[in-house]
Amino acid sequence: MDESALIQHAQDGDLDSFNRLVLEYQQQVYNLAYRIMGEPDAAADATQEAFISTYRKLRTYRGGSFRAWLLRIVTNACYDELRRRKRRPASSLEELTEAGLSPSDAADTTLHTPTESPSAAAERAELAAAIQHCLDALPDEQRVVIAMCDVQGYDYREIAGTIQVTLGTIKSRIARARGRLRDCLRGNYAELLPAGFRLEEEGIA
Amino acid sequence: MNLFRSKADRDLEILSAYLDNALPTKDAARLELRLQDEPELLTQLAELRGTRRLLRDLPVLSVPRNFTLHPEDVGATIRPVNMPWMRWATTAVAFSFVFVLAADAFTTLGFGAARDAAAPQTESFAIQQDAPAEFEAAAEEELAVVEEEAVAEEADVPLELEATAPLAELPALTEPEADLLAEDVVVDAATADEEEPQAGFATTGEGAAGEAIAESEAAESGSDEVRALETTTAAATSTSEPAATITPTRTKLPSPVPTFAPPPTAQTSFGLRGVLRLFEYCLGALLIILLVVAFVRRRRTR
Numbered sequence: 001m002d003e004s005a006l007i008q009h010a011q012d013g014d015l016d017s018f019n020r021l022v023l024e025y026q027q028q029v030y031n032l033a034y035r036i037m038g039e040p041d042a043a044a045d046a047t048q049e050a051f052i053s054t055y056r057k058l059r060t061y062r063g064g065s066f067r068a069w070l071l072r073i074v075t076n077a078c079y080d081e082l083r084r085r086k087r088r089p090a091s092s093l094e095e096l097t098e099a100g101l102s103p104s105d106a107a108d109t110t111l112h113t114p115t116e117s118p119s120a121a122a123e124r125a126e127l128a129a130a131i132q133h134c135l136d137a138l139p140d141e142q143r144v145v146i147a148m149c150d151v152q153g154y155d156y157r158e159i160a161g162t163i164q165v166t167l168g169t170i171k172s173r174i175a176r177a178r179g180r181l182r183d184c185l186r187g188n189y190a191e192l193l194p195a196g197f198r199l200e201e202e203g204i205a
Numbered sequence: 206m207n208l209f210r211s212k213a214d215r216d217l218e219i220l221s222a223y224l225d226n227a228l229p230t231k232d233a234a235r236l237e238l239r240l241q242d243e244p245e246l247l248t249q250l251a252e253l254r255g256t257r258r259l260l261r262d263l264p265v266l267s268v269p270r271n272f273t274l275h276p277e278d279v280g281a282t283i284r285p286v287n288m289p290w291m292r293w294a295t296t297a298v299a300f301s302f303v304f305v306l307a308a309d310a311f312t313t314l315g316f317g318a319a320r321d322a323a324a325p326q327t328e329s330f331a332i333q334q335d336a337p338a339e340f341e342a343a344a345e346e347e348l349a350v351v352e353e354e355a356v357a358e359e360a361d362v363p364l365e366l367e368a369t370a371p372l373a374e375l376p377a378l379t380e381p382e383a384d385l386l387a388e389d390v391v392v393d394a395a396t397a398d399e400e401e402p403q404a405g406f407a408t409t410g411e412g413a414a415g416e417a418i419a420e421s422e423a424a425e426s427g428s429d430e431v432r433a434l435e436t437t438t439a440a441a442t443s444t445s446e447p448a449a450t451i452t453p454t455r456t457k458l459p460s461p462v463p464t465f466a467p468p469p470t471a472q473t474s475f476g477l478r479g480v481l482r483l484f485e486y487c488l489g490a491l492l493i494i495l496l497v498v499a500f501v502r503r504r505r506t507r
Contacts, residue, residue: 015274015279023271026268026272027265027268030268030269031265031266035263040266040269044268044269047268047272052278055274055279124264125264127259128264132263146260149225150260150261151261151263153261156227171221171222171227174221174225175214175218175220175222176214176218178217179217179221181256181260182252182253182256185256186252
């Protein structure tokens with residue numbers, strides 16, 4: 001059954017059809033939520049909340065890209081959770097820092113390559129944790145666009161349609177986010193970068 | 206805002222867009238020329254590309270669990286949208302109701318005022334058209350009888366003219382002149398009455414006019430045609446007889462046609478208004494029913 005038929009059935013109240021859509025998109029949604037929230041549990045909560053919200057708002061869906069519509073709901077759910085956290089911080093700054101630097105969470109949930117050695121997997125997890133830490137240091141609006149563009153691979157137009165801002169704003173936010181991430185990685189985690197990875201030695205595309 | 210951005214910020218944005226192929230061709234060509242001359246810019250581009258590669262190489266995370274929903278997660282079933290016909294029906298009925306309401310208001314205000322304005326004209330028009338055509342022959346016949354009677358009595362009764370106001374001021378007439386004048390007056394009055402009933406009042410003198418008014422008041426229920434005819438008769442008699450002996454002849458004329466029947470437009474308007482009222486009631490009731498059903502459904506599925 002194609003996506004539009006599943007959406008139609010879900011709009012008619014068929015929960016099974018909606019759950020098939022959930023299985024189709026849950027990995028994208030969870031990954032985006034994780035890159036925005038920076039924590040597995042928070043990402044899982046945001047993902048669950050987003051799907052519940054999507055199901056309840058399904059009547060208002062009027063066609064177009066279902067993925068973009070779904071990602072917009074996830075992004076809004078993440079924004080809501082971040083705002084709630086800022087109003088009522090549940091953890092101390094130390095705990096947040098430790099959680100951000102710890103590679104264990106990311107390593108546990110990463111899709112492992114069967115042929116990858118344990119040490120290589122550990123290094124990759126450590127680097128991923130460092131990148132995530134730098135991502136967490138970004139302002140929310142920059143983190144959202146850089147996660148959608150460079151982590152999820154969406155183009156500018158799709159991002160602009162998802163978070164309802166202009167294309168120029170998207171370009172500007174992505175550029176600033178990349179600049180900050182570059183500075184963060186080069187300044188704090190240079191030793192974690194791959195051995196053959198030398199930013200200075202890259203050539204022109 | 207762009208005026209306050211530093212050159213470094215502008216270069217960063219241009220390089221970032223260049224990496225994503227989001228830079229216009231003209232700007233891209235210009236940047237490539239700059240990259241050949243500015244090694245710092247080239248280094249910056251390489252750093253941004255490396256950063257982007259790191260982000261894109263981030264591992265895809267597996268979901269910690271399935272996020273499929275259960276009925277208890279969403280509390281209740283989604284509000285069904287499988288009755289779109291009901292929304293359409295409600296919309297159609299609402300529009301129809303408003304349309305019929307407007308049509309009724311227009312009929313009541315617009316047509317009603319137009320009918321009231323047109324009604325008197327229609328009545329007078331009917332009188333003018335019907336009276337001469339239907340009663341002309343009868344009036345002439347009656348006038349002839351009255352004249353014959355007057356002539357027959359003329360020989361027996363001494364002539365005592367009731368001097369009317371205009372006639373009283375005239376110089377004394379000899380008997381033949383008076384007779385001639387009386388005949389002229391009678392003929393003039395009869396002719397004038399046939400054309401315009403009120404002309405008789407002016408030409409036949411005060412007594413005749415008074416009687417004519419009395420007759421017309423007494424016969425309010427009668428038609429104007431009958432009154433005109435009686436006035437003519439009385440006027441003709443009064444010129445040759447004393448006023449006390451005048452006995453106005455009432456002629457039983459055929460019942461006049463119903464000239465005051467309401468105009469056809471009024472009947473149509475009334476019928477249309479009735480139909481519109483009926484539609485109003487039906488549509489209003491239907492609209493209320495649909496709204497109540499929609500409200501109940503919404504409450505149940507909430």
